[in-house]
Amino acid sequence: MNAGVHIWWLGADAPDDRLLDTVRRAIQSAFGVTVRVDRQPDRPAHAFDPRRGQHSSTEILKWLVGRSRAGARTLAITDVDLFIPVLTFVYGEAQLGGAAAVVSTARLAIPTEPDPDGVLFDSRVIKESVHELGHSFGLIHCDSRACVMARSVNLIEVDAKHSSLCADCEARYRALHQKDDHHE
Amino acid sequence: MSKERTRVLVVDDEEIVRESLSGWLAKDGYTLDAAPDGPTALDKLSRERWSILLVDLKMPGMNGLQVLETVKKIQPDVAVVIMTAYATVETAVEAMKMGAYDYLVKPFDPEELSLMMVKIVAQQQLVRENVLLRKVLKRDYHFRDMISKSPAMQRVFDLARSAARSQSTVLILGESGTGKELLARATHAESPRHSGPFVAVSCAALTETLLESELFGHEKGSFTGAVNRRKGKFESAHGGTLFLDEIGDISPKLQLDLLRVLEERKFCRVGGSEPVEVDVRIIAATNRDLRKASETGQFRDDLYYRLNVIPITLPPLRERLEDVPLLVEHFLEHLNLEMSHRIEEVSAGALSALMRYHWPGNVRELRNVLERGMVVAKGSLIMAEDLGLDAGAPRQAPVDVTLSLDEVEHRHIAAVLHHGGGNVTQAARTLGIDRVTLYNKIKKYGLRRVEEHNEEAK
Numbered sequence: 213m214n215a216g217v218h219i220w221w222l223g224a225d226a227p228d229d230r231l232l233d234t235v236r237r238a239i240q241s242a243f244g245v246t247v248r249v250d251r252q253p254d255r256p257a258h259a260f261d262p263r264r265g266q267h268s269s270t271e272i273l274k275w276l277v278g279r280s281r282a283g284a285r286t287l288a289i290t291d292v293d294l295f296i297p298v299l300t301f302v303y304g305e306a307q308l309g310g311a312a313a314v315v316s317t318a319r320l321a322i323p324t325e326p327d328p329d330g331v332l333f334d335s336r337v338i339k340e341s342v343h344e345l346g347h348s349f350g351l352i353h354c355d356s357r358a359c360v361m362a363r364s365v366n367l368i369e370v371d372a373k374h375s376s377l378c379a380d381c382e383a384r385y386r387a388l389h390q391k392d393d394h395h396e
Numbered sequence: 397m398s399k400e401r402t403r404v405l406v407v408d409d410e411e412i413v414r415e416s417l418s419g420w421l422a423k424d425g426y427t428l429d430a431a432p433d434g435p436t437a438l439d440k441l442s443r444e445r446w447s448i449l450l451v452d453l454k455m456p457g458m459n460g461l462q463v464l465e466t467v468k469k470i471q472p473d474v475a476v477v478i479m480t481a482y483a484t485v486e487t488a489v490e491a492m493k494m495g496a497y498d499y500l501v502k503p504f505d506p507e508e509l510s511l512m513m514v515k516i517v518a519q520q521q522l523v524r525e526n527v528l529l530r531k532v533l534k535r536d537y538h539f540r541d542m543i544s545k546s547p548a549m550q551r552v553f554d555l556a557r558s559a560a561r562s563q564s565t566v567l568i569l570g571e572s573g574t575g576k577e578l579l580a581r582a583t584h585a586e587s588p589r590h591s592g593p594f595v596a597v598s599c600a601a602l603t604e605t606l607l608e609s610e611l612f613g614h615e616k617g618s619f620t621g622a623v624n625r626r627k628g629k630f631e632s633a634h635g636g637t638l639f640l641d642e643i644g645d646i647s648p649k650l651q652l653d654l655l656r657v658l659e660e661r662k663f664c665r666v667g668g669s670e671p672v673e674v675d676v677r678i679i680a681a682t683n684r685d686l687r688k689a690s691e692t693g694q695f696r697d698d699l700y701y702r703l704n705v706i707p708i709t710l711p712p713l714r715e716r717l718e719d720v721p722l723l724v725e726h727f728l729e730h731l732n733l734e735m736s737h738r739i740e741e742v743s744a745g746a747l748s749a750l751m752r753y754h755w756p757g758n759v760r761e762l763r764n765v766l767e768r769g770m771v772v773a774k775g776s777l778i779m780a781e782d783l784g785l786d787a788g789a790p791r792q793a794p795v796d797v798t799l800s801l802d803e804v805e806h807r808h809i810a811a812v813l814h815h816g817g818g819n820v821t822q823a824a825r826t827l828g829i830d831r832v833t834l835y836n837k838i839k840k841y842g843l844r845r846v847e848e849h850n851e852e853a854k
Contacts, residue, residue, distance in 0.1 A: 270416060296416040298479075300503045308423060352425045363424060365507040 434458030592636030618667020757817020
């Protein structure tokens with residue numbers, strides 16, 4: 213049973229409800245699934261690595277899986293900086309074809325051009341949220357730089373891509389999703 | 397698409413590193429596996445092909461540099477990236493010296509890792525495309541066992557391909573060693589008669605009587621020693637191709653006999669009266685100017701016209717020197733197999749010497765020179781001095797007054813044969829004697845093999 217996507221705010225600061233709702237609508241539009249924003253008061257404190265001063269995204273994913281509803285996917289959005297052991301940082305991480313994904317706004321908030329209304333920042337968070345959820349739906353990186361599933365290792369690459377799936381990824385998603393529905 | 401074919405092996409004793417790196421790269425679509433130590437990685441490497449190895453420097457037991465050293469011996473084209481948490485200039489230099497593709501310090505910047513992976517994949521793709529293109533090019537340069545990219549030879553191949561489809565007689569002209577028999581064999585192989593026999597006769601190697609019997613066969617008792625009835629080459633080639641090499645050297649009587657067979661497609665065995673009918677396609681070859689010989693009356697003009705239906709002239713190697721590098725590569729491949737050698741290539745100096753040489757013995761001489769080079773070479777590279785080429789003017793050898801006349805003759809014949817790439821007809825002409833006499837002298841001095849010519853010529 214596909215129980216849709218649940219968005220949890222796991223940040224240190226208070227949640228930005230407007231941003232979370234914008235992300236909710238973008239995900240709903242990209243994947244055609246039910247998306248809800250839930251309150252999650254707990255925080256995975258153990259995921260913090262004092263040596264690096266960052267949170268382990270892998271530990272956060274494990275923590276999310278332990279709390280997720282069966283059949284549902286959980287997208288955590290946080291304002292803390294994330295890392296995986298071999299890399300200096302990540303914008304987010306997801307289990308490929310799994311139940312959990314996490315996105316950090318910490319580096320997406322770095323200004324690269326004037327953004328008085330926060331439109332650029334919102335679009336970055338939307339893109340990385342759709343991207344990581346795409347992985348949890350089984351999609352891998354796309355060679356098209358404009359596709360939301362393109363690998364982005366810097367803000368220039370994040371800003372260069374659209375917030376939607378390209379035609380090829382859309383078709384792949386439908387194929388995977390239909391298979392899911394069929395099994396259900 | 398190339399990413400799916402890119403197989404990446406992560407070698408690290410820390411499970412968390414193996415998992416996170418594999419997980420990150422898997423999302424790019426690479427095929428991934430991981431090994432916790434050097435021996436496991438090498439075991440995987442001996443079983444399957446890998447494109448990229450990401451190897452941790454510090455591992456218990458076998459360290460990253462030891463893994464790198466062994467990998468380069470098993471699969472030298474694998475890109476090995478050394479990862480370390482404690483970078484030192486010394487180990488980085490050491491790793492690069494040993495053939496590592498790159499050296500990364502953990503944790504990596506995602507951009508650095510991503511760019512490096514893209515670069516490796518692109519380079520490996522280029523190498524694969526290069527190999528493929530070279531194969532395609534080589535296939536285009538081939539006509540069966542012959543290889544050339546020169547326009548003149550490509551025209552020869554085209555003509556031979558067209559000739560192969562017909563039943564017409566082919567006359568192959570060209571200097572010794574240009575590949576006349578190879579072209580004849582290729583033409584036969586491309587013809588509708590390819591499943592029939594290809595029978596070659598060297599007309600210059602035998603006396604008139606022997607050649608007659610060799611070509612037409614003989615009846616029992618037709619001459620002393622003819623104890624049994626024997627089929628000749630014409631009968632043996634029934635349904636296939638008869639290659640008459642050095643056709644310009646046959647006697648007037650045999651020229652007439654041959655003319656009759658070509659006109660009537662039947663003949664009588666020596667000592668017989670029953671006509672034998674044959675279905676044979678004739679390919680003749682000579683290094684002589686047959687037109688001139690027919691004009692001066694040395695060769696029957698009616699036979700010349702019978703043979704000269706589809707003339708194909710093979711250019712000498714000195715007129716297609718652009719083929720030398722291609723032929724060198726081709727012969728090295730073959731000689732490596734034949735001689736169980738592992739000569740990688742010829743040095744730039746050696747290739748330049750090969751390009752400067754005038755090649756009187758043509759492609760055959762080039763092959764012999766390379767064979768000598770392979771025997772003499774000390775490493776995996778043939779150097780200019782290994783070739784034994786004398787590109788300059790012929791030197792005047794000092795006269796050795798201690799030698800007997802026989803010894804002088806022996807040495808001189810060996811030297812002339814070597815100079816002409818072992819071609820007997822050319823050597824006979826240089827020496828001013830007929831081929832049969834030369835064959836007798838070759839037998840007398842035991843000079844039959846080309847390798848021996850080389851030895852004798854030293």
